[in-house]
Amino acid sequence: xxxxxxxxxxxxxxxxxxxxxxxxxxxxxxxxxxxxxxxxxxxxxxxxxxxxxxxxxxxxxxxxxxxxxxxxxxxxxxxxxxxxxxxxxxxxxxxxxxxxxxxxxxxxxxxxxxxxxxxxxxxxxxxxxxxxxxxxxxxxxxxxxxxxxxxxxxxxxxxxxxxxxxxxxxxxxxxxxxxxxxxxxxxxxxxxxxxxxxxxxxxxxxxxxxxxxxxxxxxxxxxxxxxxxxxxxxxxxxxxxxxxxxxxxxxxxxxxxxxxxxxxxxxxxxxxxxxxxxxxxxxxxxxxxxxxxxxxxxxxxxxxxxxxxxxxxxxxxxxxxxxxxxxxxxxxxxxxxxxxxxxxxxxxxxxxxxxxxxxxxxxxxxxxxxxxxxxxxxxxxxxxxxxxxxxxxxxxxxxxxxxxxxxxxxxxxxxxxxxxx
Amino acid sequence: xxxxxxxxxxxxxxxxxxxxxxxxxxxxxxxxxxxxxxxxxxxxxxxxxxxxxxxxxxxxxxxxxxxxxxxxxxxxxxxxxxxxxxxxxxxxxxxxxxxxxxxxxxxxxxxxxxxxxxxxxxxxxxxxxxxxxxxxxxxxxxxxxxxxxxxxxxxxxxxxxxxxxxxxxxxxxxxxxxxxxxxxxxxxxxxxxxxxxxxxxxxxxxxxxxxxxxxxxxxxxxxxxxxxxxxxxxxxxxxxxxxxxxxxxxxxxxxxxxxxxxxxxxxxxxxxxxxxxxxxxxxxxxxxxxxxxxxxxxxxxxxxxxxxxxxxxxxxxxxxxxxxxxxxxxxxxxxxxxxxxxxxxxxxxxxxxxxxxxxxxxxxxxxxxxxxxxxxxxxxxxxxxxxxxxxxxxxxxxxxxxxxxxxxxxxxxxxxxxxxx
Numbered sequence: 001x002x003x004x005x006x007x008x009x010x011x012x013x014x015x016x017x018x019x020x021x022x023x024x025x026x027x028x029x030x031x032x033x034x035x036x037x038x039x040x041x042x043x044x045x046x047x048x049x050x051x052x053x054x055x056x057x058x059x060x061x062x063x064x065x066x067x068x069x070x071x072x073x074x075x076x077x078x079x080x081x082x083x084x085x086x087x088x089x090x091x092x093x094x095x096x097x098x099x100x101x102x103x104x105x106x107x108x109x110x111x112x113x114x115x116x117x118x119x120x121x122x123x124x125x126x127x128x129x130x131x132x133x134x135x136x137x138x139x140x141x142x143x144x145x146x147x148x149x150x151x152x153x154x155x156x157x158x159x160x161x162x163x164x165x166x167x168x169x170x171x172x173x174x175x176x177x178x179x180x181x182x183x184x185x186x187x188x189x190x191x192x193x194x195x196x197x198x199x200x201x202x203x204x205x206x207x208x209x210x211x212x213x214x215x216x217x218x219x220x221x222x223x224x225x226x227x228x229x230x231x232x233x234x235x236x237x238x239x240x241x242x243x244x245x246x247x248x249x250x251x252x253x254x255x256x257x258x259x260x261x262x263x264x265x266x267x268x269x270x271x272x273x274x275x276x277x278x279x280x281x282x283x284x285x286x287x288x289x290x291x292x293x294x295x296x297x298x299x300x301x302x303x304x305x306x307x308x309x310x311x312x313x314x315x316x317x318x319x320x321x322x323x324x325x326x327x328x329x330x331x332x333x334x335x336x337x338x339x340x341x342x343x344x345x346x347x348x349x350x351x352x353x354x355x356x357x358x359x360x361x362x363x364x365x366x367x368x369x370x371x372x373x374x375x376x377x378x379x380x381x382x383x384x385x386x387x388x389x390x391x392x393x394x395x396x397x398x399x400x401x402x403x404x405x406x407x408x409x410x411x412x413x414x415x416x417x418x419x420x421x
Numbered sequence: 422x423x424x425x426x427x428x429x430x431x432x433x434x435x436x437x438x439x440x441x442x443x444x445x446x447x448x449x450x451x452x453x454x455x456x457x458x459x460x461x462x463x464x465x466x467x468x469x470x471x472x473x474x475x476x477x478x479x480x481x482x483x484x485x486x487x488x489x490x491x492x493x494x495x496x497x498x499x500x501x502x503x504x505x506x507x508x509x510x511x512x513x514x515x516x517x518x519x520x521x522x523x524x525x526x527x528x529x530x531x532x533x534x535x536x537x538x539x540x541x542x543x544x545x546x547x548x549x550x551x552x553x554x555x556x557x558x559x560x561x562x563x564x565x566x567x568x569x570x571x572x573x574x575x576x577x578x579x580x581x582x583x584x585x586x587x588x589x590x591x592x593x594x595x596x597x598x599x600x601x602x603x604x605x606x607x608x609x610x611x612x613x614x615x616x617x618x619x620x621x622x623x624x625x626x627x628x629x630x631x632x633x634x635x636x637x638x639x640x641x642x643x644x645x646x647x648x649x650x651x652x653x654x655x656x657x658x659x660x661x662x663x664x665x666x667x668x669x670x671x672x673x674x675x676x677x678x679x680x681x682x683x684x685x686x687x688x689x690x691x692x693x694x695x696x697x698x699x700x701x702x703x704x705x706x707x708x709x710x711x712x713x714x715x716x717x718x719x720x721x722x723x724x725x726x727x728x729x730x731x732x733x734x735x736x737x738x739x740x741x742x743x744x745x746x747x748x749x750x751x752x753x754x755x756x757x758x759x760x761x762x763x764x765x766x767x768x769x770x771x772x773x774x775x776x777x778x779x780x781x782x783x784x785x786x787x788x789x790x791x792x793x794x795x796x797x798x799x800x801x802x803x804x805x806x807x808x809x810x811x812x813x814x815x816x817x818x819x820x821x822x823x824x825x826x827x828x829x830x831x832x833x834x835x836x837x838x839x840x841x842x
Contacts, residue, residue, distance in 0.1 A: 011756045011818070013818050014759075020756060024761065177465075204472065251759050266815070268813065268824040269813060270812040270824070285807075287810065296814060296815030298816075335449050337448035366819070369817050373795050374795040376815060378802075381802045387708060387709075390688060390697045390700065391801060392797060393693070394729075394730060395688065397720055398790075399790025400719070402432065404688075
């Protein structure tokens with residue numbers, strides 16, 4: 001049984017597209033049929049308390065439900081920084097995974113013109129691009145020196161910024177937001193850390209999410225220093241019996257490489273954790289292919305896509321890993337004269353001492369998602385860069401780069417050459 | 422130094438597109454710059470003899486070239502079956518990797534209308550689709566019960582056939598060609614094994630290729646039973662000193678799974694072999710990631726693509742492997758309401774006794790090529806189906822299936838469920 005608050009659940013990654021390509025959130029609803037078809041009951045209610053010792057929970061309608069196993073999958077909620085003056089003005093929005101909120105927000109945004117998006121992570125970038133596409137005047141503000149800086153090294157972030165700008169989004173980097181200035185209780189300006197003021201009809205905050213753990217805390221469950229439910233790698237909650245699990249944005253994550261706790265929040269990671277939990281509920285399975293979270297994610301701006309898997313170069317260096325990197329730019333079709341050809345760049349991040357592939361970044365066309373997943377599989381299977389030199393691949397004029405200049409293999413060659421020196 | 426006959430070399434997999442999307446072979450020329458930039462000399466001449474003991478070769482211009490190492494990369498040539506009556510008529514064409522021939526063929530085809538393509542492998546299918554797109558009236562004839570039958574199981578071949586037909590190509594399966602009937606020395610009809618006669622202005626034979634080994638044989642090099650140069654896995658020619666290598670369509674291949682000699686001819690396989698040979702010329706490297714040829718290939722018909730890696734189900738069964746297969750059909754974007762969404766099917770072929778992934782077939786949109794390569798990496802790294810159940814992937818609305826219904830993982834779940842029984 002799934003117990004949830006929402007009548008209708010949205011496809012989380014599809015949310016930015018509601019405001020552009022899809023036009024309406026109704027086209028972005030996760031179908032319940034997949035669940036009900038296999039016999040899962042869906043109960044629309046709020047769980048008010050979980051008794052993790054006596055294995056029952058209480059619902060808002062006072063119903064008590066006994067369980068054999070319980071999984072916290074309560075997700076995350078967007079944050080509004082407490083220090084931010086003006087965060088409570090009308091037309092300041094966040095992006096929760098909440099259809100009702102987003103529909104109201106969409107309706108309110110429609111008559112407005114000037115939109116300021118704060119925070120250039122994936123959500124900020126995709127929201128800005130989609131809203132620009134739909135006709136709004138969008139300015140994206142990021143405090144870091146370049147956009148998407150948590151997921152990509154600078155050369156990729158710069159490309160994304162260039163592209164966003166060419167499509168009409170104004171991008172301001174290296175400047176934080178200081179205050180949202182109101183007039184008659186509504187947003188009218190944004191004051192930046194530089195002292196600059198930007199006119200604004202609405203502000204969209206995409207400055208981070210925090211785990212939604214209110215219920216867990218009420219139930220006596222321990223959180224880690226980032227506020228995530230402490231779990232083991234089988235997704236069992238640390239300070240409970242083995243009947244209590246947590247998965248997704250509310251559950252603890254460790255970086256596969258640095259082994260540090262981190263705050264990765266991705267639907268794909270959540271699903272991998274859910275599969276692990278599901279397999280382990282009644283029978284512990286040692287067949288877990290990963291230890292730690294290998295964040296793999298992509299974004300798309302128009303026909304151009306960006307993908308990342310594992311660690312990026314700057315992060316690896318900051319963590320004191322000795323790495324060798326190699327990049328190669330080729331094409332995603334061959335010959336390059338074919339219509340729709342997109343340049344494709346692959347960058348690989350490799351441990352200098354042992355040759356293990358620990359990260360990759362990809363720039364290209366629509367095949368970037370699956371190519372990034374290829375790199376993800378290489379990382380998860382501890383593949384050595386040298387074996388990539390002689391790996392077999394398949395190529396096709398319309399679908400991939402050329403076999404003689406396939407960027408993933410060529411990037412491996414660049415790394416291998418450096419490792420020989 | 423590269424010694425070759427041809428002034429200009431074509432991108433081999435791009436050849437069908439000369440007749441449709443590209444309009445001309447000039448847009449499908451492999452640039453020499455990649456080679457000359459790194460100091461490779463290109464000599465346009467024919468090698469008439471190789472002395473594999475004294476390490477020199479003789480050219481058509483009587484020049485003698487001494488070498489330290491020599492690599493046979495003489496490729497393959499299309500076959501015209503000897504028994505085929507009418508194979509020598511005007512307007513019967515083959516598809517060699519030869520710009521001059523193909524340009525003449527293209528010019529001759531232009532005023533003609535009715536084209537019969539014989540043989541529905543990748544080349545026959547792609548030629549038929551491209552020529553149909555360019556306005557020719559095309560009939561594709563295949564002796565096997567379905568098209569692309571060497572690379573795909575029937576359900577995938579049937580989809581490809583349906584698609585080709587919907588685009589206007591006439592497809593005749595289960596019927597061979599008996600004779601090409603001429604009039605005034607030119608093609609006028611094709612007689613099928615069924616007795617049927619088809620009117621034809623031209624016939625394109627894509628019924629197979631044989632290794633181009635005339636020079637190797639003259640040089641005393643041994644061929645295997647399929648006519649390929651016998652080589653070891655480092656691509657050294659078996660009955661020579663370790664100075665003589667062979668790679669690509671002329672070099673021996675063994676199937677990675679059946680261990681049988683086979684006749685795979687793919688540019689991507691050739692490039693993998695070339696990398697192995699290149700790495701092993703002066704220093705033997707044990708870092709070879711594969712043993713045997715894992716044929717990985719794709720094709721595209723319009724916006725739909727088909728990919729295959731490793732063994733298909735029918736072949737595995739014919740070879741007495743006990744396999745479990747699983748298929749899942751989802752979408753290549755999510756939510757499915759997004760423009761350009763293409764259904765995506767992944768079928769996995771898994772060894773029943775040990776769970777090793779030994780093959781995969783993919784149907785979908787433009788991401789099929791890289792998704793097929795992901796499966797190729799899984800096969801080459803001996804990944805067990807169970808580890809795929811919990812593998813981490815990255816997903817994005819515009820680039821991949823949904824994280825909860827990612828066809829590769831879901832197909833693995835189908836297999837795992839069967840394996841538990």
